[in-house]
Amino acid sequence: MNNSRTRTGITPADFDAIMREKVPFVGDMGVRTESLEHDTAILRLPFSERYLRPGNVVTGPAIFALADIALYAVAWLVVPQADLAVTTEATVHFLSGAKPGDLIAEAKILKAGRRLLIAECHIRSDVDNSLCAHVIGTYAMPPDQK
Template sequence: MTDDTPEPAAIQAIVHRGVPLAAAWSIEVLAAAGGSATCRLPWQEALLRPGGTVSGPALMGLADVAMWAALLGVTDGRDESLTTSLTIHFLRRLPPGPVIAESRVLKRGRIIVGEVLIRSEGSGDIAAHVTTSWAAVVPRA
């Protein structure tokens, strides 16, 4: 972590400004440094789908935000890269409750490749595995 790397709260503020849906869902950035990030999606009944499980769109949104948080942690909080693909494999149902996403940058260049693991808070069982690629964009001045 460089001296210029923003604290998780600062990265969370950047994420909430850049992705208003992340603010509406109250996504928290718990950690972001060295190409990795951990984000938390608090429990909200509105994010359930029939059958009482956390919805796929909520998990995809959380994964996308978690990957951006990881990028913000290695770009001193200045990143305007764009998601070009996101593939999610749902491995098990997530019951109602908070959700944790752990992201990491696997490769940086013109194309950025990353991975996100999603689980219920307090569980070690991976519920979804995400691979994602991003087009690197130089931040505007």
């Protein structure tokens, strides 16, 4: 795990604590931040039987939740307090069934403006590294906190 500080000062441990405290649903999912760097966040969703759907694949809502959390993580790379950043739009392309196992999300900032952040996220299966989903998301960023 990368615990180095980002330009906003947030570490992976900081983001995990924020999610547990401020978004308990995410804490309940057990998502872990593996890396936060200049414009990229890598998160892991540990496998749980409760994420399976018929066909023995991980359900879409679990995949999208992981993507949305990873996109939220990159908002914290832009502003030091992104509590008020919210998803305004997301497009999800489910590309293949995710086999039972951990999922890895890699979110990257495409454009960070004063009001909007646009980022993309790739979700891969840790079982076979297959690309399961591609998500483009837009976040409304909080106003300057001066």
